[in-house]
Amino acid sequence: MVSVPSRSRTLRWIAVTLIAGFLLTLPLTAPTPPSQAASRHASALSAKHHKRCVRKKRTKKACARKTARGMSGKGSLKPASPRKLYWGARIDGEVYGRADAPWDKTTWDIFEGHTGKRVSIVAFGQPAPWKAPFTRVPFELTAARGAIPLLTMFSDDALLTDIAAGRYDASIRTWARAAREYGKPFWFAWNREMNGRWYSWGKQAAANPSAFVAAWRHLHDVVTAEGATNVTWTWCPNAIFPGSTPLASLYPGDAYVDWTGFDAYNFGLIPHKRDRWKIPYELYKPTYDAVLAVAPSKPMVICETASTEYGGSKADWITNLLRVRLPMSFPKVRAVSWFNWNIYENGGRYDWPIESSPSAQAALASGI
Numbered sequence: 001m002v003s004v005p006s007r008s009r010t011l012r013w014i015a016v017t018l019i020a021g022f023l024l025t026l027p028l029t030a031p032t033p034p035s036q037a038a039s040r041h042a043s044a045l046s047a048k049h050h051k052r053c054v055r056k057k058r059t060k061k062a063c064a065r066k067t068a069r070g071m072s073g074k075g076s077l078k079p080a081s082p083r084k085l086y087w088g089a090r091i092d093g094e095v096y097g098r099a100d101a102p103w104d105k106t107t108w109d110i111f112e113g114h115t116g117k118r119v120s121i122v123a124f125g126q127p128a129p130w131k132a133p134f135t136r137v138p139f140e141l142t143a144a145r146g147a148i149p150l151l152t153m154f155s156d157d158a159l160l161t162d163i164a165a166g167r168y169d170a171s172i173r174t175w176a177r178a179a180r181e182y183g184k185p186f187w188f189a190w191n192r193e194m195n196g197r198w199y200s201w202g203k204q205a206a207a208n209p210s211a212f213v214a215a216w217r218h219l220h221d222v223v224t225a226e227g228a229t230n231v232t233w234t235w236c237p238n239a240i241f242p243g244s245t246p247l248a249s250l251y252p253g254d255a256y257v258d259w260t261g262f263d264a265y266n267f268g269l270i271p272h273k274r275d276r277w278k279i280p281y282e283l284y285k286p287t288y289d290a291v292l293a294v295a296p297s298k299p300m301v302i303c304e305t306a307s308t309e310y311g312g313s314k315a316d317w318i319t320n321l322l323r324v325r326l327p328m329s330f331p332k333v334r335a336v337s338w339f340n341w342n343i344y345e346n347g348g349r350y351d352w353p354i355e356s357s358p359s360a361q362a363a364l365a366s367g368i
Contacts, residue, residue, distance in 0.1 A: 077148065077185045077232040077258070079299040079334040085326065086334065087368060088121025088147060090304065092341035095353045100124065102141035102149075111340060114355060116365040121187075123150040123303070123337045128158065130171040134178035139186060149186040150234075150303065150337055155215070160204045164214035169222055176226035187335075188231045189303050190219065193238035193263055195245040202245070209249035216252040232258045235295070236303040239264040239287045251294040260294075261301040262287045265339075265352075268311030272348030277311035280321040281329055288330050301335035306352035315359035322367030338364070 091101035091111045101108035102122050112118055122142045126135055142149045155163060162168070191201045194212055205212035216235075223231055235257045237247055251257070264283050267275035291300065307317045326333055340353045354364045 077187065085336060086120045086148065086301070087117075087336050087338075088119035088123065088150070089338040089340040090123040091119075092343075092353075095340060095342055095355060102138050102145070102147075108145070114361050114365065115368060117368045118145075119147050121150050121335060121337050122147045123152065125152040125154075128153060128155055128168075128171075129175035130158070130168040131156070134175045134182070136178065136182050139182050139184070143184050148184075150189065150301070151186055152189050152192060152303070154199065155191055155201050157200050160201060160208075160211040160215040164211065164218045166218065172219060172222045173226055176223040176228040176231075179223070179231055180226055180228040183230055185230045185232055187234045187259065187301060187303075189234040189236045189261075190216065192236040192303060194250055195237040195240065195247060205250055206245045209245060212250050213252050217256050220252070220256045234259045234261060234301060234303070236261045236263060236301070237287070237291070238262065239283060240290055247290045248294050254295060254297065257295060257298060259301050259335075260291050260298045261303050261333075261335075262291060263304040264302065265305065266307035266317060268308040270308045270310045270348075270350065272346045273350075280317065280325040284325065284330060288332070292332060298332075299334040300330075300332045301337070302333060303337055304339045305336065306339040306350075309351050309356050309360065313359070314357060315363035318354075318360060318363040319367055322364070 089111065091107055093099040093101065093104050093107040096107055096110050098104050098107045098110075101111065102124065108119075108122070124138050124142075126132065126138075139149050139151075158168070191199075191212070193199060194202050194205045196202045197206050201212065220233060233256060235251065237250065238244065239262055240247065262284075264287065266278050266280075266283055267273050268277045269275070288300070305321075307314050326336070338352075338354065342349045342351060342353055342356075344350075354361045
């Protein structure tokens with residue numbers, strides 16, 4: 001308010017029908033396919049798929065093109081089509097006096113009733129593998145309704161150096177095998193907002209950025225070694241600010257990241273965390289450019305975003321984001337998740353939900 005020697009991944013969604021009809025339509029002008037990550041298995045996979053291509057009597061040139069695209073990592077996520085965007089939310093049940101989505105069907109129904117559209121993303125969290133096993137239920141509930149999970153996971157107070165050294169490998173392997181058995185793609189946003197110092201891993205990263213990179217790469221290697229290629233590795237810093245850790249020092253490398261992105265909130269003049277009103281362009285542009293500089297080929301997801309009502313028109317802010325800025329200024333953004341939770345922090349509640357006013361709710365519904 002968030003990968004180790006190389007690999008190859010085609011970043012494609014194996015069930016295209018899953019997203020049909022559930023995407024936010026925007027006038028994005030050009031496709032932004034991610035580049036293929038390199039792989040220690042690349043040679044074997046290339047030979048395998050070249051032979052398969054030759055057996056089908058394709059021309060040499062056609063086989064070379066097909067083989068170069070790579071065929072590993074089946075099931076991980078690719079960007080939405082050029083004129084579409086994945087969209088969804090962290091749908092917190094507290095807003096409606098209920099449990100959270102995806103567990104509570106009614107919470108999900110209420111939110112979609114207010115937006116007038118079905119979501120293609122549902123965001124939720126799970127503890128680190130050494131604290132709890134992979135819990136399949138929310139993934140299955142999300143997929144059953146035609147949406148894609150966006151999983152947040154934090155290392156909490158674990159030392160990044162311990163993660164990189166393999167202290168938690170046994171638990172990570174167990175988690176990875178369960179994720180592999182689930183089988184469907186999901187965004188995996190590990191240790192988000194690592195460029196700030198409000199979380200333990202952010203403090204560690206500020207003191208030693210290479211420790212964050214090493215931990216990410218090791219975690220990625222262990223998970224990938226277990227065959228969990230449906231895990232879509234999502235590197236998601238906070239919107240940059242004076243004193244934030246430079247993003248270039250925290251980027252694990254293209255071989256270890258599938259999607260990039262960032263979290264960004266317009267705090268405006270909210271009483272318990274006064275800042276100033278920031279229109280979407282001002283809020284997003286510096287971080288968008290910084291992320292693009294370190295990973296120009298990767299698609300982006302806005303893992304969390306929202307605006308307050310204090311200091312300006314939230315409805316206008318939403319309309320400007322969806323109708324103007326995303327299509328015109330931020331074409332690499334291919335997915336957006338709204339933070340629909342009136343979370344209590346810093347001595348007060350934030351008015352992030354779209355239901356903070358009828359005009360804000362209507363703006364999001366009409367913007368989608």
